[in-house]
Amino acid sequence: MDSTAIDRFEAGRGRLASLAYRLLGSAVDAEDAVQDAFLHWQAADRQRIGVPEAWLAKVVTNLCIDRLRSAQVRRERTAGAWLPEPLLDGDPMLGPADTFEQRESVSLAVLTLLERLSPHERAVYVLREAFSYTHAEIAEILGITESASQQHLHRARRRVTTARRGDGEADPASARRIVEEFLAAATSGRTERLVALLTDDANAISDGAGLAQRLMRYDTPQQIAAVARAGFRPTPAKRRFAGGTSAVHYARVNGAPAVLFVPGDRILGAVTFDLADDRIATVRGIAAPARLVRLTEAWRRHEPDPPLIAQW
Template identity: 75%
Template sequence: MDSAGIDRFEAGRGRLASIAYRLLGSAADAEDAVQDTFLRWQAADRERVEVPEAWLTKVVTRVCLDRLRSAQARHERAAGAWLPEPLLEGDPMLGPADTFEQRESVSLAVLTLLERLSPVERAVYVLREAFTYSHAEIAGILDITESASQQHVHRARIRVASKRRRGGEADPASARRVVAEFLAAAMSGRTERLVALLTDDVTAISDGAGLARRLRYETREQVASYVRAGFRPTPAKRRLAGGSPEIHIALVNGSPAVLAVVDDRVVGAVAFEVSDGKVASLLGIAAADRLTRLNEAWQQHEPAAPVINAW
């Protein structure tokens, strides 16, 4: 391939990776999908490609749909421990964040809800909500009619909205304060204060550190009990983590998260969704293979001081 062909692909690599990440929920899988797209671009008769951006978008979307429909992907997601991969704020794979819809579409809460959609519904939702493609453009990308695109996005919005909490978008500073207060209550073991900081319909989901099926808690009392036990330091937890972690609060996928860090290595992350000054959902991820990219980003930036120096 000549340098012009490579440059044209590289100019769109970030956008392709952002699309793939939203569709697949995994940074590693997204990188693989982008690489597959590059190989197809390399083999294509590029002189016959009238609009390279549209061609590349169509290919990366098709590659992702094939992965979502594969037997392996269906098995992994059905196994129960699958959760989306968290990304540290500033990661270019998070993509556009100019509008509320774009920020929401990459939140871990929404990425988890997108698992309820069919692959085509997921693709239409992502292309429309996060990348503002027209229905005509989406129809061309997916080889469906404009009417079908409209129907898919309508159904997807309803299914996502039915499980979403609507309390307005929390600004990062106030959300961080809520999480800091929540963490202090969790560390103190004050169950009544924990319960008071939870919405009535709060949920908490954990990947079981990759060792068990996904765990889900759906009442304030269950969530408070889970959090109180999870944040209580024990020698066994320190051995599992490889030491005594520092506890940091950082932004992950646009939302505040508590990170446990040992020797500059993130060993666990709990992402929070804050609504009207309370915690609406928690998502706990500790499987090492879901923290690889976050770790790479963490080691390349200067974190703020930990809120707890030695857990």
């Protein structure tokens, strides 16, 4: 392959990776899909490709759909042990963020909701909401009619809107204050304050550091407060597991407020928060090492603010 063809592909790699991440919810899988697309590009008769960007978007989308339909992925995700891979704000894989719809489409909340959609519904939703493709273009990408594309989008929007929690984009200063109050209450064991910071229908989800067969779920403020009090309290056993003390940093992950537990230069765990009416509606705990690789790599290039807790 000549250098011009390689340069053409590399110029669009970031956009393709962002598309694949939204479709798959995994940075690792997204990178694999983009690399597979490069192999297709390498083998193609490029003289017959009129619009390379559109051709590559079609290839990546259909590679992702094939993966979403695979038996292995269905087993992994229907087993209830899957959460989207978190990315630090500023990661180029998060892609376009000019509109509310683009930012929302890459939130952990929406990426989780997209699991409830069929692969075609998910693809139409992402292509339309995040990348502003027309229904005619989506129909060409997916090999369906424009009418079918419109129907898929209608169903996807309805299901995402019905299941969505939170109140959109919270004020950054208020979001940080609420998370800091939650952290302070959890580490000091103040159950009443924790409950007061949660919505009445709050829920929490944890991957159990990748050790559990299923996600651990908690569905009342009292349960969440008890788990947070136990989970956020530092103990000698936790420090042995981490290889020493950790710094606890405030961060933005997939557009949402979060706290990161950082022993040395790696991220041991991420806890993200969805807010509603200045309270916490959803807490997600992600600590499976395989889900934190890219987050750690981005953190090492990041210049963080001083930690909320220097030695946890």
